[in-house]
Each structure stands twice: as C-alpha cells, then as structure tokens.
Amino acid sequence: MASASYKLSPWLHRWLNRRIPAAKHQRLSHRSIFILPSGFGLMWLLLSLLLFLFGTNYQNNLVIGLSLLLGSIFVSAILYSYRNLAGLRLSALPAPDVYAGETVAIPLKVTADSQLYQINLSYPAGDVVTVKEVASQGQIAALPLPTRHRGYLSPGRLLVESHYPLGLCRVWSWVDMDNPLLVFPAYHPDKVRLHSIPGGGEDSPLYQFGIDEFCGLKSWHPGESLKQVAWKQFAQGRGMLSKEFSDPHGDPVWLQLPANLCGEALEQALETLCWQVDQLAKQNCVNWGLQLDKQQLPPAAGEAQRIACLRALAVYQPLTMTEASDEQQ
Template identity: 45%
Template structure:
C-alpha cells in the first residue's frame, strides 16, 4: 500500500485518485467482515453495454424516422432487457458476505496468500476477486455454505504489509453491466526478512568458545521442567507413571521432564560483520529459524530492545517480527 508523503506546500493539487481513496475510506471504512449492499455496490455499463445502448438509440431513430413499429418495438425490448440486466447484476453481489482470516507466515520475496471467506444466502455466479495489480480469482458459484478463496499478493520487502482494498467484480448475466465494490477487510501481515544462511554468526554471551555452541541452550532430559507424556516403557520407575491419566483410562503413560543445558544463546546485529543492514537482518532471520528448529533456548538483542531467552514457535515468531519491523537505515536502530 502506498504511503502518502507530507507536502510542504499549503495547498495540495487535486488528484482524482486521492479523492477517490478518501471518499471510499469515508463510505466503506475498514472492517473484518463486510456484507455487500446498495451502499457498497457500484454499477456502470461495460463497453459491450455502451454498444448495446447505441444500438437501441439507432433502432429507435430508424423506427421513428421510417414509422416502423416493429423496429420501435425491438428497441423497447432491448431497453427492457438492459434494465433487467441491471437488476440481476446488482442482485448477483447484494448480500455477499466476505471476511478475512489470518494469513500464513511469509518471507520477503514470497507470494503472500490472504484467505477470504465468502458466503451468500442466495446463489451467485461469476464473481471475481483481486487485489490491485495481482492475480484475479474467479469464483464460478457462491452458495450459502462458506468457502475460502486464497488471494495472491506479490511482495518483495519485509515489514508490516497492507494489501489495500479488495476488488469484487461481476459482469453476470450478459456482460452488459459491470457491478463492483472496493472493500477494506483490514488485512495486514508482518512479512519476515528473506533468510540468508550464516553458520558462523551464532554466538553466546556466556563464553568466548563457540566450538561447542550447538550443544548449548538446548533441552536435555532432566527434572526441572515438565515436557509432556509418552508411552510407558516396561521396567521404568513407577515414580514416572502418570497415575491421574491412568485413572482416566488413557493407558500407562510416563511423565517426561527436561532441563536446559549450558548458557542460553544470544543473537544480536552487533555480531554480524556485513556492512549491509538488510543482509545482516537476513542472516539473523536464518539464525532464529535454525535455532528454533533445533530446539535451542536463545534471546535477541537489537539496540536497546531485548527479548529474554526462550524457545518454541511463539518465541520464534516474536523474534522474527521484531527484526522484520526494524527501520531500513542502520542509524535508526542503534
């Protein structure tokens, strides 16, 4: 979505696109769920529809000029057909409900997917969905049962991304009228930086010896933290048996505990040697994913911001989002 730069002039030139976006923002404010109605639906003739109107005018002029009632009647028939198309075109979008769902995680350079859920109390045909300058999804039939359409959005940069307004369009039934709407489902996604492999950039603040770094900050079998339940192995100590679950009829299970080994790992941009800030962020992105995959406990330090050591998918996402939202300029994060 384009950012609007602040102008130093007291008067701004009038631009139709800016006026259109401002008017849409007032008439159709952002909402997670939208049901199309007369307030949000627009109708205009297509190119074929304009030719149809010209044909009607030509037939009417010829009919009145030559006093031919058959030609005049044909022109009235075509007018009634055009009016019927306007009504059916409007009804084909009226009552259509659209809602947004959380999009899947993505990295810079990947094609983003935004799930849009659609449903309608009446059957609707040939509905087109798209974001600006992106692939168009064609839905042949929409029924009362909800269905999900995955809309593609091309994105090359990291950070918080807004796809903009969603265009819903239809030319059903005869292509004489184009009925459409531009709605904002308040979609947004934090796009992670593009990961670049960098094995040598991992470091620990607890020790200068990084030869054993991959053995530090990981969970090993212990007694400190409860990890979960597993199938009981015959001959194991009865102290490990989960008696509560056994009483519930879930079978013979054993409790499993773990504890961290050594000092946790710390990741920071300061340890990266690349002069390019984006390359350093990409290497840090790769390190976060790799450590999370291996089950390491690690923390993140970026300037004055510090994320305490932890592990798991939630911790990985928090760290990735933190570095994805960094400003582009290096001096802004120091």
C-alpha cells in the same frame, strides 16, 4: 489467471474511507455497490437507439418493438447485475507466514444470502481470482499477492467485480478488509553461532548447546522405549531399569545483530538472523534469545519464541544518530 491493474487516486481513497470504512467483515449493500454500463452495454444501448430512430423514420412497428425489447432487457440486466453482488459477505482470515520475495495467498471467506455467480476478487498488485458460485455455506478464496520487502504490508482495497448475467453492466465495489500482513525478512543461509553475553563473548556452536546428559536410573515401565533400557544393569540381575536424561542449564545464549550496520548490509544481517531463528526452532534448541540493539527478547524456546523473534526482525528499525550516541554514553 488475469492480473489486476488498477490504482485508486488519493481523493477517491479519502471518499471511500468515509463511505466504506475498513472492517474485517464486510457486507455489500446499495451503499457500497457501484454500477455502470460495460463497453458491450454501451454498444447495446447505441444499437437500441439506432433501431428506434430507424423504426420511427420508416414507421416500422416491428423495428420499434425490437428496440424497446432491447431496452427492456438492458433495464432488467441492471437489476439482476445489482442483485448478483447485494448481500455478498466477506470475512478476513489470518494469513500464513510469508518471507520477503514470496507470494502470499491471502485467505477470505466468501458467503452470500442467496446464490451468486461469477464474482471476481483482486488486490491492486495481485491476480484476479474468480469465484464461480457463492452460496450461504460459504467458501474460502485465496488471493495471491507478491511481497518484496520486510515489515507491514497493506494489500490495499479489495476490488469485488461482476459482469453477470449478460455482460451489459459492470457492477463493483472497493472494500478495505483491514488485514495488514507482517512480512518476515528473506532467507540468507549462514552458519548459526550463539553468543553467551554473561560469560564474556566466546562463540558457542549450535550443536554444542542443549545436548541431553545422563542423570540417573529409574524403574522401567511398559510402553517406554527399549533404547532407554540400562542393559548393563539388566545383565547384572538388577532388573529392568531405564536411563534418565536432562538438558544442561548454562548461561543463556543469544543471537545478536552486528553493530553499526545500514543499508544492504543491515538487510542481509537481518535475513541471516531470520534463517538462524528458523534453524534453532527446527533443532528444538532451548534457552536462546535475540538481541537487537537495546531490544532483547528473553531466552525461551518453541514456536512462540520463533514467531516473536521473526516479528521483531520484520519491524526492526536501526537506531538514529541521537539514539546511538545516547547509548554509547
């Protein structure tokens, strides 16, 4: 898999923003397609010119005819190269969760009005992905892109390129799919400790919170687990009864970001919190929240709580000196 190595200049970015605005759905047409001879195409034209000069100089009609044939093939290649991108439709799809330092596969749906061939797709910092055939039913292309830091990441303009059919012309387009990614902090494993803010500051171990407690008996119904059957009561002749359990409901507990951190210490603390959030979600812990300076995510549970906390960690910015002094006052 080849690696893309192009960088657009600022003035070209501004011109492209006016000519090809950002959108989650793009359809290539004459306004967004560019075409020039390739290196091989330039050599082809040079050969055609030399043959024409040679034929006219020596009055050789066969050589002149050959030069005209090569020229006509080149003109036909221009038309077919353009048709191989015209009508191509690209649609941005939601990207999977990614943590800093990982490589994310950005999904794009690729469809076309007619059969297209050998389409190369790449982002500036990613690898080139070749779609051999594009048809009306479409397919999903996953474009790899490395990540380094947490926060929002813009992949940049997508390079769509083709040299089909003969390699005489390079036809391409730069499209902005308007698909910024949110990169979560990297993992930094550490012991998970929850803090009870209302109760006054004692650390609460993860597995001490949310344990089911016995709260009574009810009639057993077919299909329920036999592990829940109250066998002692059954032996006493009271019939089939099953045990009921409930979660204890104490003060809400919180994951907290230590105060007065900056630089690498802050990033490591955010990475630790990121790992702890995932651990709490895996353990199905209930009634926990996240506190980042003035920002608080109220206690909850489930996948929605995990995503909300990871997003808050990804975009967190420390308080400025003015904000910190106002908070202390």
